[in-house]
Amino acid sequence: MSVTLSKIRALNAVAEAGSYAAAARLLNISQPAVSRQVRDLETEYAVRLFDRKNGLLQPTPLCVELCDIAERMAEAERNAERLLSRHNTLVNGKLTVGLGNSMPGMALIAAFHKRYPSVEIAVETGSFENIISAVITREVDVGVLPDVPRDGRFRRELLMQQSVVAIIHPEHPLSGTSAVTCQRLLKEPLIFRTKGSSTQRVVDRAFQAAGLTPTPLLTLDTRDAVYEAVANGMGIGFMWRNGTGRTDVVERVAVTDMQKAIEEVAFTLAAENSLLVEAFFTTVQGFRKDTLN
Structure with a gap:
């Protein structure tokens, strides 16, 4: 047994609602599940977390301190959710692009920005090997390079051919x-x-x-x-x-x-399926058509 996020959530909900039943409704879980998690904490650490007064559960001073921690944990959860959401939304999202050459990659980024002006774009530059490594380790979401290996690791989209x-x-x-x-x-x-x-x-x-x-x-x-x-x-x-x-x-x-002529491509990991990456690949297709025309 240990202090888990679910137990801290249950503790905070009981302190807020004043009963196991009301806390269960807040958390959308069963009343026995809530009471068991609180009692597990009390039993494991030999502490008292609530006193019953006038039919309501009142948090002890120790419980109040734990609830302060619970609020900070909840805020951390919300921040993590916002951070994760930024990588899969076209509204205030964030995309990181790795470039081996400033062109045509920078022209492609300009085209993407024109289509999706609210997306924040971060650019990492480096050698061929560094950008390949950055894509593999997910330090960047998508790379733009010539002569990218044709293997199962990557999804590729042709940008142009050049020598x-x-x-x-x-x-x-x-x-x-x-x-x-x-x-x-x-x-x-x-x-x-x-x-x-x-x-x-x-x-x-x-x-x-x-x-x-x-x-x-x-x-x-x-x-x-x-x-x-x-x-x-x-x-x-x-x-x-x-x-x-x-x-x-x-x-x-x-x-x-x-x-x-060597193919210059945009590429990402084969398993990548975020909305931002899909939008970037769609921009690559449009950029290629415009270049050919």
């Missing part, structure tokens, strides 16, 4: 080139992403398929850092073609060995 491109400073000799090979890029100072990046996975596969082993000048942990390094003329980097909305300074150049 990895080289990004080049406009004063570089390769500026204005329509396409370049991995063999040609091997002659240039290269700027790579750290392992765990979806971009770097594509780059590594392309060089490996071409039988090449490049040594990068720099290895950086974010797309923005790669972009800035290229913008400052330090070398050639790589990014998803639609990985950013920025159009300043650098040029995007196709890489013939990286022309295969």
Whole structure:
């Protein structure tokens, strides 16, 4: 036996109503169930919780203290219910989204916000591996990434298809080139992403398929850092073609060995079925149709 939430509820109801019968009606349970829970507490801890006066049960000083605790517990329950409800309502709900790239994910979030302006949106950014892990551990409700594994863990919805491109400073000799090979890029100072990046996975596969082993000048942990390094003329980097909305300074150049289009998808755990996630996936479908049109 122990102090359970149901016993504390019963205790508080009796103190409020003045009898077991009235408390039972408040709790919508039987009178014997209420009296048994109160008496169990009195017996287990050898205390008296109520005195009978004028036909009513009056709480003892000890019981009054316990009722104060019961009120705080009831408030905690209400707070927990409000918190849980926020994750499954389109009115004042909250959705957490994990992004590997700021685009097209941020454009998708903007479209979702336009549809559901009262939903609070929190955004977590990180590498491919970090966002995959965040979805699996439910740190985020839904992720947006390219090249997400097709397996039973995830429910996926196609957002768009895109490929990895080289990004080049406009004063570089390769500026204005329509396409370049991995063999040609091997002659240039290269700027790579750290392992765990979806971009770097594509780059590594392309060089490996071409039988090449490049040594990068720099290895950086974010797309923005790669972009800035290229913008400052330090070398050639790589990014998803639609990985950013920025159009300043650098040029995007196709890489013939990286022309295969990769699916960028919104994804969540296969068992996820909240109303907010369903609304987000519906927005993905609309976003894809608008992009194709």
